[in-house]
Amino acid sequence: MSISGVSTGRASQVLETEPAPDESSRKWLIQIEKVSKVYRADEADTCALVDIDLSIRRGEYVALTGPSGCGKSTLLSIMGLLDTPTSGRYSLDGRDVSKLTYTELADIRNQQIGFIFQGFNLVEQMTIYENIALPLSYRRGMNTGELRDRVYASLARVGMEHQVKHYPAQLSGGQQQRVAVARALAGSPSLLLADEPTGNLDSQNADAVMELIDGVHKDGTTICIVTHDLRFAACAERQVHLFDGRIKIPERLPIQMGANDASNQKSRNTNHSGD
Ligand SMILES: Nc1ncnc2c1ncn2[C@@H]1O[C@H](COP(=O)(O)OP(=O)(O)OP(=O)(O)O)[C@@H](O)[C@H]1O
């Protein structure tokens, strides 16, 4: 069983030996319950996340918004198995991730999750080709021809196929961001986590990347995107607002709004921490 429900690769084989997921996990890909994250330091602790409850359905498209420092990247890192909560429970595909081994976590990250980092995280010493090929090279059963095809196809999707031999430092911030998008999509992930994927792009390239993400969502990928851009947040099926490490419940709707308007408005701007 993979997180998309389609059996692929080694992580799937590992998970197939475990008990079948319960009914709720067939519906919910991501189940976050009472998750908190505290960064400890000598001077002071920082509570980046406080009692977060958030569930995301398979195939759903969610936008995470909120002011700088409210915990968006921290939450996305936990979802992407790059960080662990200080307390609370995170279940991915019905399985408590705290029970998975280091190898299982690495396999799931490599084979099922595409992550677009806020700071790109390209390897400076590697060419663009090598940056995208590296995670694919850990895939079991992928031959050199397929790997090459995937690298070129993903770069072509973001209009960067002519810069394969460049190093990240030779590219503009926007070009590096497009490479980071290509790297996340090259592995055909079933869960795409994108942290400000358009933050460094001009409006034309930003629109193109958002269309790309929309296309990936239509193909069945579950998406969680962090964005400051309200126009792009509105592309998602559901918006979740964070404030000071907590999920912010929407304020009451204006009294003059009719009952039908209110319920429509509420369903458009859902901000719930899961059902
Ligand atoms: N590794 C870390 N060590 C200590 N504190 C951290 C660390 N990472 C994040 N924080 C703190 O946790 C809080 C949330 O940070 P986070 O990066 O999740 O915010 P954000 O919502 O993504 O902000 P931005 O919109 O600026 O990217 C901030 O107060 C930040 O300073």
Ligand SMILES: [Mg+2]
């Ligand atoms: Mg951030």
